Amino acid sequence: xxxxxxxxxxxxxxxxxxxxxxxxxxxxxxxxxxxxxxxxxxxxxxxxxxxxxxxxxxxxxxxxxxxxxxxxxxxxxxxxxxxxxxxxxxxxxxxxxxxxxxxxxxxxxxxxxxxxxxxxxxxxxxxxxxxxxxxxxxxxxxxxxxxxxxxxxxxxxxxxxxxxxxxxxxxxxxxxxxxxxxxxxxxxxxxxxxxxxxxxxxxxxxxxxxxxxxxxxxxxxxxxxxxxxxxxxxxxxxxx
Amino acid sequence: xxxxxxxxxxxxxxxxxxxxxxxxxxxxxxxxxxxxxxxxxxxxxxxxxxxxxxxxxxxxxxxxxxxxxxxxxxxxxxxxxxxxxxxxxxxxxxxxxxxxxxxxxxxxxxxxxxxxxxxxxxxxxxxxxxxxxxxxxxxxxxxxxxxxxxxxxxxxxxxxxxxxxxxxxxxxxxxxxxxxxxxxxxxxxxxxxxxxxxxxxxxxxxxxxxxxxxxxxxxxxxxxxxxxxxxxxxxxxxxxxxxxxxxxxxxxxxxxxxxxxxxxxxxxxxxxxxxxxxxxxxxxxxxxxxxxxxxxxxxxxxxxxxxxxxxxxxxxxxxxxxxxxxxxxxxxxxxxxxxxxxxxxxxxxxxxxxxxxxxxxxxxxxxxxxxxxxxxxxxxxxxxxxxxxxxxxxxxxxxxxxxxxxxxxxxxxxxxxxxxxxxxxxxxxxxxxxxxxxxxx
Numbered sequence: 001x002x003x004x005x006x007x008x009x010x011x012x013x014x015x016x017x018x019x020x021x022x023x024x025x026x027x028x029x030x031x032x033x034x035x036x037x038x039x040x041x042x043x044x045x046x047x048x049x050x051x052x053x054x055x056x057x058x059x060x061x062x063x064x065x066x067x068x069x070x071x072x073x074x075x076x077x078x079x080x081x082x083x084x085x086x087x088x089x090x091x092x093x094x095x096x097x098x099x100x101x102x103x104x105x106x107x108x109x110x111x112x113x114x115x116x117x118x119x120x121x122x123x124x125x126x127x128x129x130x131x132x133x134x135x136x137x138x139x140x141x142x143x144x145x146x147x148x149x150x151x152x153x154x155x156x157x158x159x160x161x162x163x164x165x166x167x168x169x170x171x172x173x174x175x176x177x178x179x180x181x182x183x184x185x186x187x188x189x190x191x192x193x194x195x196x197x198x199x200x201x202x203x204x205x206x207x208x209x210x211x212x213x214x215x216x217x218x219x220x221x222x223x224x225x226x227x228x229x230x231x232x233x234x235x236x237x238x239x240x
Numbered sequence: 241x242x243x244x245x246x247x248x249x250x251x252x253x254x255x256x257x258x259x260x261x262x263x264x265x266x267x268x269x270x271x272x273x274x275x276x277x278x279x280x281x282x283x284x285x286x287x288x289x290x291x292x293x294x295x296x297x298x299x300x301x302x303x304x305x306x307x308x309x310x311x312x313x314x315x316x317x318x319x320x321x322x323x324x325x326x327x328x329x330x331x332x333x334x335x336x337x338x339x340x341x342x343x344x345x346x347x348x349x350x351x352x353x354x355x356x357x358x359x360x361x362x363x364x365x366x367x368x369x370x371x372x373x374x375x376x377x378x379x380x381x382x383x384x385x386x387x388x389x390x391x392x393x394x395x396x397x398x399x400x401x402x403x404x405x406x407x408x409x410x411x412x413x414x415x416x417x418x419x420x421x422x423x424x425x426x427x428x429x430x431x432x433x434x435x436x437x438x439x440x441x442x443x444x445x446x447x448x449x450x451x452x453x454x455x456x457x458x459x460x461x462x463x464x465x466x467x468x469x470x471x472x473x474x475x476x477x478x479x480x481x482x483x484x485x486x487x488x489x490x491x492x493x494x495x496x497x498x499x500x501x502x503x504x505x506x507x508x509x510x511x512x513x514x515x516x517x518x519x520x521x522x523x524x525x526x527x528x529x530x531x532x533x534x535x536x537x538x539x540x541x542x543x544x545x546x547x548x549x550x551x552x553x554x555x556x557x558x559x560x561x562x563x564x565x566x567x568x569x570x571x572x573x574x575x576x577x578x579x580x581x582x583x584x585x586x587x588x589x590x591x592x593x594x595x596x597x598x599x600x601x602x603x604x605x606x607x608x609x610x611x612x613x614x615x616x617x618x619x620x621x622x623x624x625x626x627x628x629x630x631x632x633x634x635x636x637x638x639x640x641x642x643x644x645x646x647x648x649x650x651x652x653x654x655x656x657x658x659x660x661x662x663x664x665x666x667x668x669x670x671x672x673x674x675x676x677x678x679x680x681x
Contacts, residue, residue: 056579057674077583084581091677095576099251104244111244112581158580 001068002029003165003198004053009062011048011221022048024221025062030214032165034228035192036200037212044218046202047170053200054087054168055079067165084113088159090169090188090201094151096143096158103139106130106157113162129157133187149180156187160197169201173208185211242586249593253601256566263559264602267653270551271606272613274544274649279614279639281540284631285530287638289468291630293526295439297338297361297368298462299471300478300526304519314414315459318519322487323461330481332474334466338368339458341444343451345411347391347423349399356395356440358409360447360458363388363426368464369441378403378427383441388426390441396428403428413452421450471525479523488520541645548652556660559598563591563664574668575676584669591665592658599657603650614639 011023023045030036038046051057052064055071064071067086074082089095096105106126110117117125130136133153143151152172159167169188173181185208192199201208209215217225253260293299304317317323320339327337341360346353361369364384375383376393382403383390389407391399401407405425413419423442445455453459465474479492527534567574574587617637622628632638 051674051677054579056575056677057672080578080581080583083579089576089579091576093572095572095677097248097573097576099248099255100244104247108244109580111242112583112586162581 003032003067004030005065006049006053007063007065009049009052009059009064011052011057012060022221026221026223028216028223028226030198030200032198033192033196034198034213035189035211036198036214036216037209038200038202038216038218039204039209040218041204045221046218049218050168050170050200050202054089055083081113084109084162086164086166088162088164088167090152090155090159090167090172092171092174094143094148094155094175096151096154098143101140101142102135102146102154103130105143105154106161109158109162126161129160132191133157148176149183152176152184153187156184156191160191160195164197166198166200169199171202173203173205181205181208245586245590246593249590250597252594253597259562260598263555263562264598264605266555266558267599267602267657268606268609270548270555271603271649271653272609273551274548275607275610275641275646276613276639277540277544277547278645278649279610279641280637281537281544282640282642282645283633283638284540285534285537286468286640287631287633289526289530290633292530293464293468294368296462296526297340297464298526299465299468300463300475301460301524302463302478303460303522305522306519307515308415310415312416316414316453316457317459317461318454318457320456320458322485326478326482326485326487327463330478332463332465332477336368336464338366338462338464339444340462341447341451341453341459343411343447345409347395347399347440348408348410349401349405352399354395354398356391358411358440358442358447360442360444363390363441363443374430375427376430378425380427382426385424385426386443386446387422387424388443389423390427390429391425392439393428393430395440396425401425411451413450415452419450468526471527475523475525482521482523488516488518490520490522492523548649552653552656556656559595559657559660560664563595563661564667567591567664567668571671571676571679574671575673578671578673578676588665588669591661591668595657595661596654599654600650603653607646
């Protein structure tokens with residue numbers, strides 16, 4: 001069963017008196033544990049689709065189904081709880097809380113919601129993630145004392161701390177140099193393999209798109225390509 | 241509530257140090273001014289009461305009134321033994337008593353005259369008077385003479401008299417007959433503002449003989465307690481004892497029955513309405529005489545709340561605008577927090593925590609500044625002849641801040657701060673995560 005399903009999702013924005021269609025009826029499914037790339041040029045609707053999958057934006061029409069749950073009728077409180085329990089976020093500009101240290105930033109989502117984990121288990125998990133992202137020695141530093149790559153690693157650890165089944169990353173390498181960007185993608189891929197977390201990231205970098213298990217290509221708010229690795233552009237298995 | 245939210249709120253305050261200092265400084269200034277007013281008002285009534293108590297020779301007073309055969313009201317306590325017995329039976333401890341008689345007289349010396357309230361007390365033995373009255377000229381030995389008169393420096397200057405000079409006093413006896421007496425200036429004292437300037441002291445027995453009161457009798461008894469705040473209970477105890485002894489007494493709560501402004505006025509009015517046989521006694525306290533001073537304290541306290549609200553109305557505008565700005569500055573943070581699972585009420589709480597911490601920090605700083613200012617002001621020594629002498633304590637300004645009052649001010653500031661910040665905090669909580677994340681600053 002697909003972990004995410006979008007059914008004819010549309011999103012219009014009102015700019016002054018003008019309605020601008022950002023997503024014009026998109027349907028696709030994403031399988032659990034996939035490393036998914038949503039690709040396309042600027043303005044193609046990548047971020048809008050990620051926001052709707054991330055339940056931080058609401059479709060103008062259509063349905064977003066996550067883990068079999070129809071999200072359309074949920075209240076803000078329910079959406080927030082659902083985001084906290086099921087989703088992790090990685091942003092282009094890292095979006096760390098500047099007044100918290102690296103460790104506190106990673107720990108922050110654990111302090112939200114009602115689920116409580118035993119303290120030692122909690123600490124072990126934070127330490128494990130900090131080690132995974134290579135920031136054990138930086139845990140007491142504030143975000144402004146870190147490089148861009150390090151900040152994004154913190155964001156990755158934060159996104160994974162609640163053990164979400166889906167991690168959404170909006171152009172996670174856009175603010176990084178290419179070498180650091182590759183490291184970040186490799187790290188995401190490694191975690192994807194190890195924890196079987198579904199990663200969905202938007203990018204317009206062809207090199208990064210090439211390592212995805214599933215590529216959804218957009219143009220002008222429409223899906224122009226929806227292909228899993230080993231399938232041809234029409235969705236049938238390729239000879240490779 | 242998430243424990244990390246207060247932590248973030250506190251750190252956000254430190255993040256914008258200058259802004260925080262300015263706002264907390266404004267709160268501190270408001271609290272300081274109001275605390276100073278409250279502190280002054282708190283000490284005002286105590287100081288005025290204490291100073292008046294010393295001037296009048298007691299915290300609690302007993303006086304007697306009877307009608308003469310001609311129908312004239314006479315203020316006198318003839319049965320002194322019954323008062324002594326009542327005092328002994330009332331259970332009052334640690335007290336000093338002073339018997340006094342008084343008359344308004346015109347003092348005349350070499351063609352100059354002036355109206356004075358002559359208070360007759362036992363000058364030779366009154367420790368209460370000696371404790372508080374400083375003689376500039378003359379001695380207490382001279383004051384022990386039967387015809388001794390102690391007047392204030394101001395009056396001495398007006399009459400142009402020196403110790404040893406003899407002055408004539410013109411007055412009415414208790415039965416209304418005109419009479420004169422001769423006094424010798426035994427001492428010239430430092431007066432305590434306008435009350436002191438109209439008080440002059442003579443020997444009780446000599447004054448009684450001149451105004452028609454028999455030896456051993458007196459007009460009123462002043463009872464000095466160890467603490468001013470016990471005057472109400474002490475007066476009640478004495479009143480109950482005297483009542484149980486079958487003595488005639490004026491009601492102590494007469495103020496409730498008439499249109500009098502003070503309980504003391506009510507008592508006096510009651511006296512004019514009725515007629516009785518024998519002596520009717522009145523038990524009253526310095527507080528009842530000075531209840532109008534209490535109204536000044538109430539006015540000061542009310543004014544302080546008004547000042548606090550006005551000062552804070554200005555600060556509230558600043559607070560509200562600053563937090564709106566902070567919300568805009570942190571819009572992406574808010575969006576991020578909302579995305580990763582922070583609920584709306586928690587975003588609102590974070591801003592409210594920030595405001596609350598600022599209010600508390602400002603209030604504590606304001607209180608500390610006020611205490612420093614109080615300590616500084618209380619070091620200033622005022623001239624005993626200064627018009628403000630009655631509100632001073634031993635010649636210095638003094639302050640008394642009831643802890644509950646300070647807590648009320650802090651609670652008020654905290655409530656007003658939260659009210660000022662609620663709208664921007666609420667606006668921040670209602671931001672949609674995607675919109676917040678999209679906003680370009």
